[in-house]
Amino acid sequence: MNEPVSFPDTPSAFTYRRGVILVIMAGVCWSTMGLGIRFIEVANVWQILFYRSCALAPFLFLLISLRSGGKPLRVIGKSGIAGVLGGLGLVFAFSGGIFAIQSTSVANAMFLFAAAPFFAAVMGWVFLREGVRKGTWAATLIALVGITIMVRDSISLGHLIGNVAALISALGFAVFTVILRWRRVNDMMPTVFLGGVFAIIVSAIICYLEGFTLYIPFRDISIALAMGVFQVGAGLSLYTIGSKSVPAVELALLSMTEVVLGPLWVWLVFGETAGPYTLIGGLILLLAIVGNALSGLRRKPTPIL
Numbered sequence: 001m002n003e004p005v006s007f008p009d010t011p012s013a014f015t016y017r018r019g020v021i022l023v024i025m026a027g028v029c030w031s032t033m034g035l036g037i038r039f040i041e042v043a044n045v046w047q048i049l050f051y052r053s054c055a056l057a058p059f060l061f062l063l064i065s066l067r068s069g070g071k072p073l074r075v076i077g078k079s080g081i082a083g084v085l086g087g088l089g090l091v092f093a094f095s096g097g098i099f100a101i102q103s104t105s106v107a108n109a110m111f112l113f114a115a116a117p118f119f120a121a122v123m124g125w126v127f128l129r130e131g132v133r134k135g136t137w138a139a140t141l142i143a144l145v146g147i148t149i150m151v152r153d154s155i156s157l158g159h160l161i162g163n164v165a166a167l168i169s170a171l172g173f174a175v176f177t178v179i180l181r182w183r184r185v186n187d188m189m190p191t192v193f194l195g196g197v198f199a200i201i202v203s204a205i206i207c208y209l210e211g212f213t214l215y216i217p218f219r220d221i222s223i224a225l226a227m228g229v230f231q232v233g234a235g236l237s238l239y240t241i242g243s244k245s246v247p248a249v250e251l252a253l254l255s256m257t258e259v260v261l262g263p264l265w266v267w268l269v270f271g272e273t274a275g276p277y278t279l280i281g282g283l284i285l286l287l288a289i290v291g292n293a294l295s296g297l298r299r300k301p302t303p304i305l
Contacts, residue, residue, distance in 0.1 A: 015245040020254060022242025027257030029235030034106030035265040036227045037098060038272070043220040045099040046212055050203040051221050053094070055228025057196035063237060064189055079190040082183035086176045090195030091202050093172030096165045104162025107263035107274035108150060111282035112166035114259045114289060117252055118143050119174035128182055135295035139288040146284030153277030192236055196228075252293040256286065 040048060065072040076083065100109040118140045124130040147167075154163040176195075180188060207214060243251060259282075266272040274282070 019242040019245035020250075022238045023246055023251060023254045024257050026235045026239035026242060027255050028261060029231055029238065030258040031110075031261035032231050032265060033097065033227065034101050034110065034262045035269060036223055036231060037101045038106070038266055038270055039223050040220045041217060043216045043224065044212060045095055045102060046203040046206045046210070047214065047216050047220070048098050048224045048227075049095050049199050050207065050214065051224035052098075052228040052232065053196045053199040053203065055225040056232050057193055057200060057228075059229050059233040060189055060193040060196060060236070063233075064193060067189075075187070076190040076193060079185065079194065080183070082179050082185050083191045083194045086179035086185075086191040087194030087196075087198050089172045089175030089179060090192060091172070091198050093169045093176060094195065094199050095203070096167075096169030096172055100162050100166035100169055102162075103165060104154065104159040105263075105274050105278060106266045106272060107282060108154065108159065108163060108278045109166045109169075110259045110262040111150060111278065111285050112147065112163060113170055113173070114256070114285055115143055115147060115167070116170040116173040116177070117289070117292075119171055120177040123174055123178045124181060127178060130181075133295070136292050139292035139295070142291070143285050143288040146281040146286075146288065149281030149284065150278055153275060153281070187240070189236065189240060192232075250293065252289050256289065259286065 037048065043051075061072055064075055068075045079086075097109070097113065100112070118136075121130075121132050121136050121140065125132045151160070151163050151167075154160045176191070179185075180191065185191065204214075206212070246254065263272075263274060
């Protein structure tokens with residue numbers, strides 16, 4: 001799961017260190033997505049999405065209830081149109097992400113997921129008339145070079161559809177991010193909760209129309225449910241708390257934990273490796289992310305990424 005936008009306050013040294021640790025831990029949680037999907041034996045994207053969301057939505061509802069003093073519906077209702085539109089964007093992000101990992105290598109999918117902040121920057125410029133730093137434009141062009149290398153290689157390997165799904169997922173996260181900036185939504189949990197609810201509805205309808213049964217092996221159901229709580233839910237909770245005390249321009253660097261560890265887990269457990277063009281393109285993309293974040297550190301942070 002790529003990092004959503006945040007608007008942190010100026011932190012103290014202690015809260016900053018705590019925030020860094022929590023954001024890194026969130027990246028570790030998100031990085032297990034590829035590992036979880038590789039352990040699933042039978043379920044397809046919509047079955048996985050259904051059961052993962054069935055765990056995610058109640059988990060977040062419980063957290064929202066605790067944080068709101070027992071008034072979760074009021075908090076969720078305040079998200080308004082931003083919550084609805086952002087939640088719909090997350091349906092594309094969630095489903096595209098699962099399909100991508102099922103259709104291409106975890107490394108390929110993770111690297112392409114990392115392009116979401118650049119998509120968000122361009123969309124913010126187009127739809128919200130936000131200014132974009134020259135460094136971000138340069139980094140975006142460099143990122144496009146890396147994406148082109150990976151997508152071109154995927155054509156020869158027969159993984160093009162997986163790469164397209166990964167880019168759709170990144171676009172979905174970008175929509176989610178821009179919607180939050182549009183309404184200046186600081187608490188992303190209600191929007192993600194709505195995304196989980198919408199994902200349950202959409203995946204159930206598609207399973208019904210396509211004749212996909214929800215009676216899949218208990219192993220697959222258990223893994224999907226665990227992903228909903230630990231991979232998405234816990235990761236989001238840690239990120240939500242940690243990002244409040246970490247400058248936004250540093251979050252892109254810290255969230256690279258997800259991109260780096262995701263391929264590492266499947267290599268250690270399943271021996272899955274990535275092709276040379278995936279590594280080259282991914283390295284170019286990661287360099288663009290690092291360069292953009294470091295260039296942002298030299299000036300007062302702006303809510304671009």
